[in-house]
Amino acid sequence: MRTRITFTKQGALRYIGHLDLHRLWERAIRRAELPLSYSQGFHPQPKISLAAALPLGFSSRAEVLDMRLNETLAPEEIQTRLKDNLPPDIKVTEVIEVEERLPALQTLVLSAAYDVHLTEPIEATELKRRVEETMNAESIMRERRGKAYDLRPLIEMMSVITQSDGRAWLKMTLAAREGATGRPDELLHVLGIEPETARVERTRLIFKE
8 A cells, every 4th residue: 555645844853854754754653553564675674755855944834755555544544543653743634545556756746835934034125126036037057066057947936925014925936856956045045045044834745747
């Protein structure tokens, strides 16, 4: 049985990495006594896959993982069993069964949506000016791990939201494909905003149909 789980990642768990999150889920699934499948060979690995790594410090309302079980269980039972075995900062919001023959979860991710709230406010008109300038750019060359790349094609959408109290924040959708991933912190640098002065939350992962 291939099961897809959508979950939140909040609070202190914003600061645990991808591998630690994988191990956290493996322990929780074991404690929940779910019949997790393992690979064959000398070093069997749990059949758990996370859709897309979330940078340290970012929270999320929409992380996704696939796991394979040796038995068929009702999604409601899986969710109930997991509820008491996960830390408070991780909450399961959906459990569904998916087709076994679907491609690997990581290869299905197209893009990711984020909300970015600024702890050091910028006037809405100035923030809009910076966003328009960025979106109108033909290319935005950046460097990651010593290699140059163009960030502009990875920005699918970016808009300024102005609240009733005049405070402004950002919505953005960035490519999240293998080998073509846009990072919100890189985009914040382009906008002249220090990432440490922003609270970034992933709100949605967008998959191939």
